[in-house]
Amino acid sequence: MRKINKKERTKKEPALDKIAVFEEPEHETIVLGKYRLVVKIRCNDVCHTYYAKDIESNEDVLIKLGSKEKKELSSDFNNSKALQDGTGIPEVKCRGQENEYNILVMNILGPSLEELFTSCSRKFKLKTVLILADQMLKRLEYVHSKFFIHGNIHPSSFSMGIKDYTDVKKVFLTSFSYTRKYSTSNKPVRCNKHKIGNLKYASLNAHAGLEQSRRDDLESLGYMLVHFAKGDLPWQNLKAISKLDLLDKIYRSKKATSISTLCETLPTEFGLYLNYCRNLEFGETPNYSYLVDIFRNLADKLNIEYDFVFDWERD
Structure with a gap:
């Protein structure tokens, strides 16, 4: 230098x-x-x-x-x-x-979804959440089609495009430090050699020390979508004396919080999505079209148009 x-x-x-x-x-x-x-x-x-x-x-x-x-x-x-x-x-x-x-x-890329979430007072309107969900699910489907899992899905793992270089309406998946090939075996193994990624959005199986698969990326995305739509998660402000203590408290809170409680005040489709992800078997191939349609059908039901006008673009 x-x-x-x-x-x-x-x-x-x-x-x-x-x-x-x-x-x-x-x-x-x-x-x-x-x-x-x-x-x-x-x-x-x-x-x-x-x-x-x-x-x-x-x-x-x-x-x-x-x-x-x-x-x-x-x-x-x-x-x-x-x-x-x-x-x-x-x-x-x-x-x-x-x-x-x-x-x-x-x-070069534009701001991360974490930064945009903060710029919108830590809550997105439902239309923005649904348009983002559509693109983010497609990004994960592509990564999984190459026999990789991302391994650390959270809002800073996604960025928007930037004017003069990329499509400002396009969501980019980034930060592949934790990405690895996934196993197609039927049963997960207990594996502590991998970090679990961002604690707030980590799947229950990741917390339990199990090897992650495609279902875990999708579950993490589900927590993101709930957070975007509600503005908070039950385990986001827990106090702890150490990182291990925080890890334990977040895990306990996630296990104790039912999906219906987590998704209360939200359309039932959010709970439908998370229940599907949690019920996937370790090596099972997710039905990505079904997951995309959950949110597209919700948009149709509420007459929400995918016009790609996001909350952060409003005056």
Whole structure:
């Protein structure tokens, strides 16, 4: 990595509309010889994500920086490459290493659904939830068709497109660090070698230490949809003295909360979806068309048009 002078900056910066911008880099920094870090937009326990500029082509990109000691970015790159041809899967350009960092360069995307959820006061209207559900189910169907499970479905795993680069109405599935091949055997095995992902949206089987399969991605998506539509989940604000304690409390709360209670105040279709997901066998192939139709039929019943006008686009 090298510092650059302000004179080397190009005038055009990436569009940052509705993005939760955290901070600019402390120094003007070039990575992999040609990418200038512009602004850090998010961070988690895997990596820091930046908007960046290719100073040779003037193209805007996303760059993830993660510790060399962790293997998540390598997994993200390899899994993204394996899934590259799918609709709503972002293109990864290259990867490399500099100093103590693993670096992943990918196509620029818009805000994550987590950021958009926050911008809408942590609740979406039903129409937005249904339009998102339609696309997110298709993304998971594609990933599963390639014999992968995502393994960490939560709102930050999805981003919208960004103007001038991708379709702003399209949902992209991202963050493939936890993605892995799934087993087609009939019975799950107890397997503690994999992390379970985001605790708030993890499936009951993941909490129980069982190997995950396609059903677990779909169950996690169900919790997301309920959260989007209701604005809260029963286990989201639990107090704990440690992460293990929190893991245990969330698991107990999920087991104790019936689907009918979880989905009260929502149309019955949300409970129908979650019941279907929880009743799938470990190696069973989900009926994705049935799941998509659950929400499309709800939209028809309520005269909701899939016009792709989302809550965050309203004045």
